[in-house]
Amino acid sequence: MAAKLFQPNRPHAKEISWCPGCGNFAIRLVLLDALEELGFTPYNTAIVSGIGQAGKMPHYINANGFHSLHGRAVPIGSGLKIANPELNVVIVGGDGDMYSEGMGHFVYGIKRNVNVTLLVHNNQVYGLTKGQTSPTSLPGTKTSTHPHGVLSQPINPIALAISLNCSFVARTFIGYREETKKIIKEAITHEGFSYVDIFQPCVTFNRVNTYDWYKEHTKFADNMDTSDIKKAFELSLNTDPYYLGIFYKTSRTIFEKSIDGYIDQKQPLYKRTVDIDLMKKFIEDSYKL
Numbered sequence: 278m279a280a281k282l283f284q285p286n287r288p289h290a291k292e293i294s295w296c297p298g299c300g301n302f303a304i305r306l307v308l309l310d311a312l313e314e315l316g317f318t319p320y321n322t323a324i325v326s327g328i329g330q331a332g333k334m335p336h337y338i339n340a341n342g343f344h345s346l347h348g349r350a351v352p353i354g355s356g357l358k359i360a361n362p363e364l365n366v367v368i369v370g371g372d373g374d375m376y377s378e379g380m381g382h383f384v385y386g387i388k389r390n391v392n393v394t395l396l397v398h399n400n401q402v403y404g405l406t407k408g409q410t411s412p413t414s415l416p417g418t419k420t421s422t423h424p425h426g427v428l429s430q431p432i433n434p435i436a437l438a439i440s441l442n443c444s445f446v447a448r449t450f451i452g453y454r455e456e457t458k459k460i461i462k463e464a465i466t467h468e469g470f471s472y473v474d475i476f477q478p479c480v481t482f483n484r485v486n487t488y489d490w491y492k493e494h495t496k497f498a499d500n501m502d503t504s505d506i507k508k509a510f511e512l513s514l515n516t517d518p519y520y521l522g523i524f525y526k527t528s529r530t531i532f533e534k535s536i537d538g539y540i541d542q543k544q545p546l547y548k549r550t551v552d553i554d555l556m557k558k559f560i561e562d563s564y565k566l
């Protein structure tokens with residue numbers, strides 16, 4: 278299906294500033310289709326991003342959008358969802374954005390478990406700032422910051438997320454569009470913090486992890502038991518091939534359902550009126566402490 282609802286109709290919206298051949302184009306199309314097939318509208322959907330090439334996504338989707346600060350999309354998207362649980366919040370970022378600048382927030386997003394979806398465009402390099410080493414760059418890869426090859430070992434975000442009992446953990450490669458769409462749809466409909474790492478070739482700055490490389494080095498795991506955390510962790514450690522698919526799913530109470538603000542009242546925070554006098558008293562009392 279070619280999604281229409283989420284195609285931007287703003288002036289110059291067609292001027293997407295990604296390099297021809299960049300994997301971000303296909304991720305965008307798959308996401309547009311997924312949102313439309315789930316029956317969402319631009320009004321009840323919000324795309325929140327950090328900084329980077331992937332971070333440009335809110336500009337290219339006709340929905341509510343927030344292009345925030347480097348590494349800060351998870352707390353912003355989570356806050357948005359807490360203020361308005363009626364919104365479908367999709368957070369988007371790059372591997373640098375999420376696993377370097379945003380690593381603390383990635384970990385705490387998983388721990389807090391707000392009902393949002395996180396998509397990480399993992400191209401194993403910093404794209405926007407012209408090819409520096411990222412947390413997932415492979416040892417030996419020549420980058421602008423490591424011209425003789427990356428020295429340190431890469432972060433394994435899938436193993437990390439599973440070890441934190443993340444509510445939904447998946448990895449895919451954008452070369453497999455239909456499978457990616459299915460996984461994204463399942464992540465969005467899952468209740469809890471759902472996380473999908475998407476291998477996305479950066480055709481300009483990463484000459485190692487190309488479309489062909491990902492095809493050769495990835496494989497959908499057969500019959501994954503998504504309830505078995507130990508097995509999921511074991512599969513996540515494999516690097517030859519890197520397994521794709523949904524590794525792990527678990528049902529955890531979401532943050533919104535465990536805070537006082539929503540226990541007695543279901544109305545979104547943003548629709549409630551603020552009692553200014555009560556607020557003043559609260560602030561004054563807190564000064565007295």
Ligand SMILES: Cc1ncc(C[n+]2csc(CCOP(=O)(O)OP(=O)(O)O)c2C)c(N)n1
Nearest residue numbers: 329330331347371372373374402403404405
């Ligand atoms: C706090 C902060 N540090 C550094 C930068 C510079 N910066 C902007 S984008 C970027 C790299 C983004 O790489 P990645 O998240 O992998 O996304 P990609 O561009 O590859 O999609 C960096 C380092 C910044 N904007 N803010």
Ligand code: SF4
Nearest residue numbers: 295296299404479480
């Ligand atoms: S630099 Fe890389 S990630 Fe950025 S638009 Fe170009 S191909 Fe895509």
